[in-house]
Every structure is written in C-alpha cells, then in structure tokens.
Amino acid sequence: MTVELIDLKKAYGSKRVLDGVSEKIENGEFFVILGPSGEGKTTLLRIMAGIERPDGGRIFVDGVDVTNKPPERRNVAMVFQNYALYPNMTVRDNIAFPLKMRGVSKKEIEERVNRVAGLLGISDIMDKKVTKISGGQQQRVAIARAIVRNPSYYLLDEPLSNLDARMRTVARGELKRIQKELQGTFIYVTHDQKEALSLADRVAVLHAGKFEQVSKPKELYEYPKTKWVAEFIGDFPMNFIPGEILGERCDEIGFRPEWVSVGKGSFTCSVESVEAVGDSRYLVCVFKGFGITIKSEEYYDVGDEVKFEIVEYRKFKNGSIHQS
Numbered sequence: 001m002t003v004e005l006i007d008l009k010k011a012y013g014s015k016r017v018l019d020g021v022s023e024k025i026e027n028g029e030f031f032v033i034l035g036p037s038g039e040g041k042t043t044l045l046r047i048m049a050g051i052e053r054p055d056g057g058r059i060f061v062d063g064v065d066v067t068n069k070p071p072e073r074r075n076v077a078m079v080f081q082n083y084a085l086y087p088n089m090t091v092r093d094n095i096a097f098p099l100k101m102r103g104v105s106k107k108e109i110e111e112r113v114n115r116v117a118g119l120l121g122i123s124d125i126m127d128k129k130v131t132k133i134s135g136g137q138q139q140r141v142a143i144a145r146a147i148v149r150n151p152s153y154y155l156l157d158e159p160l161s162n163l164d165a166r167m168r169t170v171a172r173g174e175l176k177r178i179q180k181e182l183q184g185t186f187i188y189v190t191h192d193q194k195e196a197l198s199l200a201d202r203v204a205v206l207h208a209g210k211f212e213q214v215s216k217p218k219e220l221y222e223y224p225k226t227k228w229v230a231e232f233i234g235d236f237p238m239n240f241i242p243g244e245i246l247g248e249r250c251d252e253i254g255f256r257p258e259w260v261s262v263g264k265g266s267f268t269c270s271v272e273s274v275e276a277v278g279d280s281r282y283l284v285c286v287f288k289g290f291g292i293t294i295k296s297e298e299y300y301d302v303g304d305e306v307k308f309e310i311v312e313y314r315k316f317k318n319g320s321i322h323q324s
C-alpha cells in the first residue's frame, strides 16, 4: 500500500506541532520518521492511524482519501512503545483477540495465529501467560497481534524502546526480516538515529513541523541538506568552519570527523579532550578558534598539537548544502 501525506498540519492551542508534512511512502517501504523528542512524531503517527484529526491536509492510502476515516476503517496496524497486551491472557489468546473480535472462524484463527507465531519465532511460548515471558518476547507478541489481521500498512511508535541495548539490536534484525517477508509498508517512529539508519529504506527527519530531509540513510549522513540535519545525524555532529579557510566561496564548509587524514598536513589543531570509541579515537580539538572533532587511529593526548588535512567536505550557504 502507498501512503501519501499531503500538507498535514496540527496545532495544540497556540503550539504548532506539524506545519505542512508531505511525502509519498511507497508500497513495501520501511519508512522511518526520525526527530528529537517533542517534534511531533507521535502526533503524526496518530494522525496516520486516524486516532487524531489533522487541522489541515489529507492522507491517501493507495489513492483513497482516508483523512476522515476512523481507525477501524483504515485496516492499519499499530505497535506502541508499551505493548498493551492483555495480562490475564496467554500469548495465543492475545494474538487471536483481534480476529475473535471480528468474528473470524475458529479454524481460520488457529491457522493464522500459528502462521504468525512461526514467523516471529514464538511457537514454543504460545500457552504461557504474557506476564511470564521476557520483554523481548512481549514485544514479539505485540507485533504478532498487530500483523495477524493482515493490515494494509503498519505504524510503529518506538516499539523497541523498552528493550535493553543488546536485545534491541537483535529485535531490529528480526523486525527487518519480518517486514521483508510480509512485504509490508512499515512506518516507524524513533528518536534513535542508529535505529533509523539501520532499519530504514528511507529516513524522514522531522524538524520544526516539517520533513526537513527525506533520504536513504547513507545520503542523509553524507549529504545532509541543512546544517541542522548535519549536526543532528552522526555520533558526533558535522564540523563547521568558515569556507574561506579552505579558499571556498561559501559561508561554511562541513566535514565529518572521519573525513580527515591525521598525522601530517597543512593544518594544525590542539587536542582538548579524547574520546575512545572501539579502536578509534575522536580528538576534540580547537582549530583557528573553532571547535572540531577529528577521528584518529593514532594515540594523542590532551594538549598535543596535531597535523591534519581535510580530505572531504560539503559547502553550505545560509544553513543549507550548496553543491556546485
């Protein structure tokens, strides 16, 4: 199913949360909406689900205007941060519940529940109470319950945030596999950029009520459209220094910490602090009065003078990327 958002707007009182969100999400796409806390990600997802009404704009699903349809007429599956499973029921009954509510026959319920249990790898815990299984298993049960209805598209609001870091990595891989098998259109909200960049076919960065950039993960990292995105994406923000330092006629140039060669070169910076990540070191330095971070394979200490060269960079004008 394609999901088309056209100029969606939403305010709460005088607070404008969405200020013209537009994008077409393709059939079978894993589309991730990324943004800091409070930017309106959940609001946007609730509007897509039909739980919340937009003040303006329209939503089309496979070309059909669903803007005024209630959730139950959209055939949409939602998985939230808190899974809201029924605690007194077994895993099997939790998954079967939405089908029972729709009056699906017993035989079909059994077939469909067993099929999604297999898909999610939870066949062996079907008769346990949901309070007696782990957080990771609960998360899978919630997903199973959402997909058992064969929805047209899936809305997921930080569904992995209750899991610890290691479990989250495993669950991400599983989610991606499930999405591929279902060939479903997944619209996924997170504030965790690692999650976004590893799951998404495309990432939409929500900022100031709009999608500031919609790109493939690699492009988002390498060619951020604005300075805001450049500083938001990455373990370290992109470095910015005046263009004239490199003889460029633009306001600023931006470069990632790894877009440098360290040890020799025409520039020198002094090390203020060092952060070790894996077997690399990130040197937080002062360069011509500007704070920059550069990645080094060699050891340096606070106070060292380091020679370096900027080997790759982007040009920015008025806060936006300027390619020419």
Ligand SMILES: Nc1ncnc2c1ncn2[C@@H]1O[C@H](COP(=O)(O)OP(=O)(O)OP(=O)(O)O)[C@@H](O)[C@H]1O
Binding pocket: 012, 017, 035, 036, 037, 038, 039, 040, 041, 042, 043, 044, 191
């Ligand atoms: N029902 C509501 N009434 C009033 N204000 C609201 C309501 N729902 C959300 N807001 C406000 O709208 C803004 C966006 O909230 P939303 O939950 O959509 O952000 P978010 O990006 O999902 O944040 P988080 O990542 O923290 O969940 C916030 O400032 C929030 O306080």
